[in-house]
Amino acid sequence: MTLVRELVRVAPHAGAHRPALRCAVSVGVPMLVLLGLGRVDLLGAAAFGAFTAIYGRDLTVPARSAVQALTGTLLTASVGIGLVAAHLPGAPWLELAVLVALACAATVIGGMVDWKPGGPLFFVFAAGAFAGAPAQSAGAAAAILATTAGTAAFSVLVGSAGAVFPTHVRARRPLVVRPARATREDLLDVLLACALAAPVAVLVGVEHLYWVLIGAVVPLAAAHTTHRLARGVHRVAGTAVGLLVAWPLLAADLPPWSVVLAAVLLQTAAELLILRNYGLALVCITPLALVVGAIMHPAPTGDLLADRILATVVGVAAALVVVVARRRPRS
Template sequence: MRESQGRVWTGVVRVGPGAGDHRVAIRAAIAVGVPLVVLWVIGRLDLSIYASFGAFAALYGRADAFGDRLRMQLSAGAVLLACMLVGTAMSVAAVAPLAAVAVVALLAAGITLLAYAMRWHPPGALFAVFAAGATATIPASLATVPLVVAVGGASTVFALVVTAVAGLVGARGRPAPSPRRSLQPVGALAGEMAVTVGVAAALAGVLGALLIGSHWYWAMVGAVAATGGAHMNARVIRGLQRLLGTLLGVLVAAGILALHLPPLAIIAVAVVLQAAAELFIGRNYGIAMVFVTPLALVMVALAAPSPVDLLLRDRVLETIIGVAAGTLVAVTSAALRRPRPAAEPVGCRGHDPGQGPIPHPGCGRRRPIR
């Protein structure tokens, strides 16, 4: 037990080596920053959250070959745009929070399978859940829908352009050709992952909506993060990193929001936070969360201003709920998946030093190990 706990805490604090993270950070900063500046120029920062989610397409395929990266970003960007439209539609229809939680949980399960089949990196449905949940809670009308398509779509396309230009410059105009990656077969493991994510997201969302009431989607995002990982230890590590990183990140966000910066300064801060997050997201998720948390709060504050104390409170409480729910479901899933002990033959333990094992008439019959 102590050895296992030691491995968990070692995983929580371990910082992996860098692997070209600065290039990804630069691409992400440009992909996020330019659309936000354009919206500031035209006086529509209320649409900033849709631009930010579209720009998240640039975060996919960081370690993949040029062609695979572009294809992955195209598919992920299309899914993020679709999730924004689903969330906006729920906002327009004034869907009740618990019903919205159910829809987002189904999206979480389905996109987990899609991400697995398409070999997305980062894997899973975390960004999609964030996009659908956040847009579902932002007031919208029918006139908002085409704006979501225009702003979110344009931001996604710009992210692809940034990736393409960076790839061409890095390869001096001739990126190495790469065979198209085939789809990954979806089997029992992927199905278990999807069910685990969907159940965890639903449980966290329901608890968040009932206990806190606002920003319930942060609980769902926390649950999805806590259920990510190939094995139990990885999931516990991810949950602890998200919780600890969020708590520290809230302190950073409190300092930033207390300054009451002008919009252009807030955009500059968001760009720096995005770049910093990408420098660490592949090395230590907890450190990355120290930057992701204030970035998320700044995004929400730009699009739908709320009292700062409410934002900070909700972020902490919803994250605690989400990580707890996700870890509970992950542990339960692992316990249900664990194989039962094998039975042993009756009477097959007899042994004669000179003759070897002594057969027993009942040998071969099975009985459960006590």
Template sequence: MAESRGRVWTGVIRIGPHGGAHRVAARAALSVGVPLLVLLLIGRLDLSVYASFGAFAALYGRLDPPRRRVRMQATAGGILVLSMLLGTLLSALSAPALASVLVVALLAAAVTLFAYRAQWHPPGALFTVFAAGACASFPATTATFGLVLLVGVSSVLWSLLVTTVFVLVRRGSWRLPSRDTAPIGSVAWEMTATVGVAALLAGVAGVLLIGSHWYWAMVGAVAAVGGAHVTARLIRGVQRLVGTLVGVLIAAGLLALNLPPWAVLLAAVVMQVGAELFVGRNYGIAMVFITPLALLMISLASPAAPDALLRDRVLETVIGVAVGTIVAIVSAALRRRSAV
């Protein structure tokens, strides 16, 4: 037991090698910064969350060869846009919160299976759950669909252009190395079921215990079960919880300043850079940057009292990580039992 706790603690505080993270951070800064600047200039920063979700496409394939990276980003970008549209549909239909939770949980399971087979990096459905859940929580009308499609697709296309330019500048090869898709076996189904169940239970708990911003609980649970084995999942859960708590303190300071729109944009880009410098090295440190970034974008899209926003972020994250950790432990126990 002590040895297991030691492995978890070591994993929580370990910082991985830099590995060219500055290039990914630069791509991410341009991918999110330029769309936000355009929205600022036309006075529509209320649409910034859709641009940010589209820009998440730039975060995929950081370790892959250029051609595969662009293809992965295009696929992920398309799924992110579809996730936003799905969430918008749930909002426009005034779907009950529990119904939205069920739909987003099914989406989480489906994307997890797809990402495993396509060997996505980063793996899993975390970004799609965030995109669908957040959009399901924003007020929407029929006109919103066009805005989501326009802003989301434009942001994805811009991200692909940024990635392509970086490849050309670095004289990268466009040759596509052969790689088979991962077979759908017991591991893939276990991951799919674990993510789906964790997302569903966390979302239901978030709705029943807190009510608002239930998707943060789902995101927290999906993050907590995202590792390849139970130790990695425990590490990730602890990192998300601690990083979120520190990030909320930073967000509280930023929100208290009542920053002008241009300053919010600048802060968002800085946070995006910080997140990408560490997300592949220490998830907890990355969450210190991701948390204020998410809260700033949510506050622009759906203004709310800062105190309520910060409180919900903490409580929903605690719920999500707790549920995700329990599901991860139960899943590991069931896997060991079936192997006997």
């Protein structure tokens, strides 16, 4: 019954409109600039840089600025790692090894800084999107990195605006850096889940392998077993419903300006819901990822949707095996 209550619980609004507005500005303004410059090919890079705005929502300036500066730097580095990984031979195993190593590194750093949202999800996402794509030329890679870094820096500035426009929300926790050894249990969980998920993903023919790793690490970001189980169920159910939302958007072959509008609206809605009910937030996050991804790397809609749900199920199943085997009681 505790799990059922966790699945259907909708938390209070708790001022979610403030981080949602910061995210909308952080993703919308750079995308509109790129649209005006005719650089539709860089919209995806801007989206990854704008993930910086997601972090530090429970902190006030200057703590938020410090966390976002760190995560923005790591997101840019993750994109760079993905661009390099796309050139590696021996796919998919070397690609998977690089992404698992990145997931482990982000788990350790995130555990030390205790950033929110927790876990390595967005860093694996940023690297995987480019690692699994065709290799870029040096010039194209430089433009992608510059766009990601520039958008991340803009997101930090937007997040720092609280120093000028106070939100009247006090930080709910101090910014504390913990020793790396405090994250060893989280690191072991991530390693086990990825080790279980990766070979199964290759065996069943998942095309977007980084989606599997994302599914494997997402439930592990929760604090204890009940929340982890709920996060896994939410991930699968929310993704399934989100695919129904994504289907008409992908089938419509939206023009670039519509993609930007959809990205801003979906990102805003996701931030309004993410701490209230994770499953509901996934209904917005799933089409956001697919619509932005499709403009970077077009693919048949049916194949894309099928691969997404298969990858999610495989990744979450591996995570839940680890969750059940290594039960973590409520502290």
